[in-house]
Amino acid sequence: MDEQDISLALQQQVLDAFQNKTPLAITGGGSKSFLGRTAVHAQPIDISKHRGIVEYDPCELVLTARSGTPLQEIEAALAEAGQMLAFEPPHFGDSATLGGTIACALSGPRRPYSGSARDFVLGCQMLNGRGEILRFGGQVMKNVAGYDVSRLMVGTYGTLGILLETSLKVLPRPAASITVASECSAAEAIASMSGLLGKPYPVDGACYHGDRCYVRISGSAQAVKEARTRIAGDVVADAEKFWHALREHELPFFRHPSLSGKARLYRIMVKPATPPLSIEGSWLLDWGGAQRWLRSDEDIATLRRRVELAGGHVTVFRGGDRDEEIFQPLSGPLLTIHQRLKASFDPKNIFNRGRLYADL
Amino acid sequence: MDVIFPYMPLEFYTRVNYYACLHASRSHTSHPQPVTGVPLPHNRKNDVALNIGLLRALRSLLPPESVLVDAEDMRPFECDGLAVYRQLPMVVVLPETIEQVQCIMRLCHAQQVPVVARGAGTGLSGGALPLADGVLLSLAKFKRILSIDPHNAMATVQPGVRNLAISEAAATYGMYYAPDPSSQIACTIGGNVAENSGGVHCLKYGLTVHNILMLKVVTMEGDLLTIGAETLDSPGYDLLALMTGSEGMLGIIVEVTVKLLAKPERAQVVLAAFDDVVKAGEAVGAIISAGIIPAGLEMMDNLAIQAAEDFVHAGYPRDAEAILLCELDGTHAEVSEYIATVRKILTGSGATEVRTAVDEAERQLFWKGRKSAFPAVGRISPDYYCMDGTIPRRQLPHVLRRISEMSAEYGLAVANVFHAGDGNLHPLILFDANKPGELERTEEYGRRILQLCVEVGGTITGEHGVGIEKIDQMCLQFNNTELAQFHAVKAAFDPSGLLNPGKAVPTLPRCAEFGAMHVHHGKLSHPELERF
Ligand SMILES: Cc1cc2nc3c(=O)[nH]c(=O)nc-3n(C[C@H](O)[C@H](O)[C@H](O)COP(=O)(O)OP(=O)(O)OC[C@H]3O[C@@H](n4cnc5c(N)ncnc54)[C@H](O)[C@@H]3O)c2cc1C
Numbered sequence: 001m002d003e004q005d006i007s008l009a010l011q012q013q014v015l016d017a018f019q020n021k022t023p024l025a026i027t028g029g030g031s032k033s034f035l036g037r038t039a040v041h042a043q044p045i046d047i048s049k050h051r052g053i054v055e056y057d058p059c060e061l062v063l064t065a066r067s068g069t070p071l072q073e074i075e076a077a078l079a080e081a082g083q084m085l086a087f088e089p090p091h092f093g094d095s096a097t098l099g100g101t102i103a104c105a106l107s108g109p110r111r112p113y114s115g116s117a118r119d120f121v122l123g124c125q126m127l128n129g130r131g132e133i134l135r136f137g138g139q140v141m142k143n144v145a146g147y148d149v150s151r152l153m154v155g156t157y158g159t160l161g162i163l164l165e166t167s168l169k170v171l172p173r174p175a176a177s178i179t180v181a182s183e184c185s186a187a188e189a190i191a192s193m194s195g196l197l198g199k200p201y202p203v204d205g206a207c208y209h210g211d212r213c214y215v216r217i218s219g220s221a222q223a224v225k226e227a228r229t230r231i232a233g234d235v236v237a238d239a240e241k242f243w244h245a246l247r248e249h250e251l252p253f254f255r256h257p258s259l260s261g262k263a264r265l266y267r268i269m270v271k272p273a274t275p276p277l278s279i280e281g282s283w284l285l286d287w288g289g290a291q292r293w294l295r296s297d298e299d300i301a302t303l304r305r306r307v308e309l310a311g312g313h314v315t316v317f318r319g320g321d322r323d324e325e326i327f328q329p330l331s332g333p334l335l336t337i338h339q340r341l342k343a344s345f346d347p348k349n350i351f352n353r354g355r356l357y358a359d360l
Numbered sequence: 361m362d363v364i365f366p367y368m369p370l371e372f373y374t375r376v377n378y379y380a381c382l383h384a385s386r387s388h389t390s391h392p393q394p395v396t397g398v399p400l401p402h403n404r405k406n407d408v409a410l411n412i413g414l415l416r417a418l419r420s421l422l423p424p425e426s427v428l429v430d431a432e433d434m435r436p437f438e439c440d441g442l443a444v445y446r447q448l449p450m451v452v453v454l455p456e457t458i459e460q461v462q463c464i465m466r467l468c469h470a471q472q473v474p475v476v477a478r479g480a481g482t483g484l485s486g487g488a489l490p491l492a493d494g495v496l497l498s499l500a501k502f503k504r505i506l507s508i509d510p511h512n513a514m515a516t517v518q519p520g521v522r523n524l525a526i527s528e529a530a531a532t533y534g535m536y537y538a539p540d541p542s543s544q545i546a547c548t549i550g551g552n553v554a555e556n557s558g559g560v561h562c563l564k565y566g567l568t569v570h571n572i573l574m575l576k577v578v579t580m581e582g583d584l585l586t587i588g589a590e591t592l593d594s595p596g597y598d599l600l601a602l603m604t605g606s607e608g609m610l611g612i613i614v615e616v617t618v619k620l621l622a623k624p625e626r627a628q629v630v631l632a633a634f635d636d637v638v639k640a641g642e643a644v645g646a647i648i649s650a651g652i653i654p655a656g657l658e659m660m661d662n663l664a665i666q667a668a669e670d671f672v673h674a675g676y677p678r679d680a681e682a683i684l685l686c687e688l689d690g691t692h693a694e695v696s697e698y699i700a701t702v703r704k705i706l707t708g709s710g711a712t713e714v715r716t717a718v719d720e721a722e723r724q725l726f727w728k729g730r731k732s733a734f735p736a737v738g739r740i741s742p743d744y745y746c747m748d749g750t751i752p753r754r755q756l757p758h759v760l761r762r763i764s765e766m767s768a769e770y771g772l773a774v775a776n777v778f779h780a781g782d783g784n785l786h787p788l789i790l791f792d793a794n795k796p797g798e799l800e801r802t803e804e805y806g807r808r809i810l811q812l813c814v815e816v817g818g819t820i821t822g823e824h825g826v827g828i829e830k831i832d833q834m835c836l837q838f839n840n841t842e843l844a845q846f847h848a849v850k851a852a853f854d855p856s857g858l859l860n861p862g863k864a865v866p867t868l869p870r871c872a873e874f875g876a877m878h879v880h881h882g883k884l885s886h887p888e889l890e891r892f
Contacts, residue, residue: 059645060752082651111592118598119570132841140750141782142567142822144556144605145830145837146865147849151569151601155593172651197513198534200622200691223694269591273511290592313595328595333583337852338596344848356596 003052005066007125007133007164013045014162015131017350024350026158028068029095032104036157038322039355047099047162054165055139058083062122062139064167067099074098078170086114086171090247099163105155108247109205109216112272112287114171118154125165126153129346139167152341158352159360160345174204174218176225179242180233181214186276186283189213193288194273201227205243206288209253216243246286253284256295264319266303268292270312279306293317304328327356335359411450411493414471418453418495421463426501428452437496440483441543444799445828449476449490456501458576458584458614465612466582468495474858475580477608479520479551482543484746485827487555487607487863497612499550505529506615514573514590516617519550523557526618535620538565541823542731550613556605558823560656560730561687563781565621567823569604576615577603580854590617602849607825608860610853624689627655629723630702632711633680637661637776640682641756643709644780647686648753650705652698656687657781658730661760664737664775664788671736674729675722677713684711684780685730733777734788741773741790745802749813750822753783762812763787770805772798784822785813811836826864834864835871843868 017024023042027033051068058081065074071091078084088108089101102124107116123137126149137143137150153163184192189208196203196215202223205216214236217227228235236242245251259265268277272289281296296303300316307314313328320326330338335357342349342360354360418427428434429451439446450473455461468475474494481488490496502518505525509515510533515526523544527536540559541547547557553575558567565571574588588600603610634640640659647654660668660683665676676683684706688698699716706714717723729736737744751759760776767774773790787809791802810820810833820826820833834843846865851857866874 057752057754059649060754061648062752105593105598115566115570116593118601119566128845132845134842134845135838136842138817138819140752140818140822142558142562142750142779142784143819144823144825145819145821145834146826146842146846147610148556148569148601148605149845149849152598154601155598160597171653175651194511194513198510198622200625202690202694219690220694220697222697223691226691226693269589269593271509271512271514271590273509287592311590313589313591315595330596331586333579333585334587334596334599337585337599340852340855341597341849344852345845 006050028097028100031093031096040353071096113204123167124150127162157356176221177218179216179236179239181212182233190289208285265317266294267315267317426454440481440488442486445486449496452496462582479548482547484824485829487827555825574617577611607864627689629687631715632684632706633677633713634682637682638757639710655689658685659780661776667736668729742792745789747787748824750784751818755816832874
């Protein structure tokens with residue numbers, strides 16, 4: 001483990017870029033370069049060497065690490081103490097870093113039940129577009145001093161600044177976990193997954209894939225045993241592998257040959273109980289029905305109109321034209337606030353220009 | 361089972377609040393000015409002609425009973441739960457539709473009149489303190505529950521709906537809204553969002569920020585924004601996180617969509633007594649280290665125990681130096697398993713007594729003692745001042761020792777009640793505002809407690825907000841570039857700076873004036889200098 005604090009070097013690069021109005025492309029491990037829009041051509045600024053776990057006291061349930069720290073290293077340290085990142089972040093490659101995970105706000109199957117990446121962020125240290133090193137939030141569970149800039153940073157795709165360090169709340173790993181699956185239609189799966197939201201069972205994953213509804217139950221040994229008797233389905237062998245493959249997009253569904261052709265992988269967010277949308281393509285429902293993956297040739301404009309009617313939004317996750325709007329466009333007044341916020345952190349618009357939206 | 365704690369009658373909170381205001385007014389006549397140590401925000405020039413124009417416009421917009429200008433009518437809005445600060449506004453408005461709020465904001469924006477939003481006024485940091493030349497916008501008439509959707513586990517409500525009312529309405533579906541501030545019978549969801557309020561159950565279920573999905577917000581310019589979504593995430597920046605805890609500085613919240621959770625099948629509380637506060641603190645760490653996240657993990661010290669016993673007879677051991685209340689919830693078997701483990705840990709940590717509530721009534725009673733701790737302390741002292749620092753849990757023994765040393769130094773008693781599980785302290789300093797000099801001493805003592813929290817790597821406020829009360833302590837926790845960034849964030853929403861001006865984020869000149877030693881992120885900037 002080669003720990004290194006290169007924040008002053010990074011700061012100097014940003015100061016120079018600020019001076020010369022040089023656009024910068026923030027890069028970590030590069031595992032998420034396929035996400036988002038094609039940013040404008042820019043000088044890379046590499047944060048992968050800014051790495052190392054700065055502080056971790058299992059008793060406090062808080063871990064602080066530099067942004068370039070590999071996610072694998074963090075998860076290994078946590079596992080050693082019987083703890084975990086409860087938002088179960090996808091890595092999308094061995095080189096995944098903490099910074100990229102937070103900047104892209106990536107959460108896995110446990111997300112609807114224990115919270116998202118942003119829910120576990122307690123504080124951060126960042127470099128803004130003026131080259132100032134700032135700290136927000138902290139290493140404590142509750143903190144309402146000042147605006148919640150550290151959670152604001154989650155999902156900004158590096159457009160507001162460079163995350164140098166993040167403090168996260170971590171949780172104990174559940175003592176036991178099993179997965180049950182049963183055959184059913186998509187409509188039945190949606191009904192039963194959303195029905196579970198009203199039940200006090202320790203469910204921490206629910207997905208519909210290949211005509212089967214999978215439900216993961218995790219908690220104390222007794223809790224799992226008890227819930228098992230109440231949730232229908234056959235116990236799935238090798239369940240850990242299944243959830244891992246789902247999280248990492250390694251299931252055949254995500255590797256379909258059509259994706260290297262005309263088809264795109266769409267991420268569709270709707271209210272979990274929304275009935276199946278009649279849109280041509282192949283579907284996989286995760287997050288208890290709240291996050292739906294669609295492999296389809298349907299064009300984005302038509303798709304967005306349909307999904308908007310259901311109160312949802314669409315991201316072009318893989319494929320398609322990465323110069324188009326990949327994320328759901330914002331309404332006028334909201335876009336204005338986004339632009340003003342961007343200018344407040346990055347007045348010369350040097351960071352990851354265009355990565356999130358063309359106008360940011 | 362019932363996870364809600366409707367203990368105090370509603371009047372209790374309003375009474376505390378109004379009485380506090382009245383009490384402060386009375387002391388105002390005996391002392392020329394209740395010294396606060398913090399000057400009130402700078403008020404703009406009052407232009408009489410402009411103000412008359414504004415009032416006329418407001419009256420044409422709202423029914424007569426919704427525009428208050430008489431001092432007597434406005435008195436209840438003069439302060440929030442922190443009654444040492446009080447100020448009558450120019451006018452109080454009570455709109456009841458979003459369109460009315462938009463019109464009021466456009467009017468005020470056009471005339472450059474500041475606006476302060478107000479929910480129930482239970483805030484403890486002076487966040488809803490009016491401005492003499494400003495409009496006080498009360499959301500009291502926004503009290504409808506708009507929809508409850510059990511299939512998607514969410515509810516949409518107006519901002520003036522009381523926290524507890526949401527859970528009461530969701531109970532029909534076996535669901536509830538998790539964050540449960542002790543003031544939940546009175547405080548509004550709009551105020552909760554504005555403060556990012558917590559409660560005794562947020563150790564396991566999170567704060568307000570973790571339990572809301574979408575807001576409708578009216579900007580100072582009168583635009584209506586939808587922030588967040590009914591889906592689990594929304595496109596663009598996470599403005600939902602930014603709005604939460606923004607203390608009415610960024611926009612007026614006019615609608616809130618919250619997450620609902622299934623009520624746990626069973627909840628049990630274990631009470632453990634200790635003859636030493638430090639041992640109780642260590643037991644907290646031991647429970648967490650065992651991989652258990654209790655639904656609630658609260659601590660009270662001897663003075664708080666005595667006060668609570670006198671008040672609600674909760675059955676606490678009076679001679680204990682500290683008690684811990686540890687609530688476990690989940691399915692039947694799960695709770696049984698956890699109770700057995702937790703009892704073992706508590707005994708192993710040196711508890712002198714470990715008691716599991718025998719039934720639901722006793723469980724409710726144990727919580728009643730804790731949840732009424734503030735008012736209980738209010739009964740044994742003419743006044744009390746509630747602090748709200750958060751510290752890393754491992755610092756608990758050190759911080760408690762320092763608080764008690766300072767208590768002796770200032771000659772002021774302190775009762776400690778806190779959310780031990782997440783290190784959020786509520787030292788209650790007992791004082792008598794009618795004794796000359798005591799309020800000033802109390803405030804100085806309070807400031808030193810907050811400074812201590814920052815020194816050990818914590819924060820000046822865990823859940824009550826900065827408001828006007830802790831505005832100077834912000835200079836301890838943040839440096840000038842950070843504060844400047846906060847101002848820039850505010851300007852992105854409110855370029856004219858008319859929303860709740862003077863609160864939450866100090867100006868840089870103010871910090872220079874405050875001139876305190878800068879304790880930044882647990883490090884003193886001049887460690888070589890001797891401290892007072
Ligand atoms: C006895 C007692 C116990 C308490 N216990 C707790 C506790 O356990 N946990 C906790 O976190 N707090 C607690 N509090 C503090 C307080 O109840 C909370 O801060 C609460 O969220 C305030 O809600 P409110 O409706 O009274 O808001 P107010 O006091 O009216 O306002 C608070 C702030 O929010 C702003 N605001 C209010 N409504 C809106 C809106 N619609 N749009 C924009 N801004 C708005 C105001 O401008 C102000 O800055 C307690 C208070 C008391 C008196």
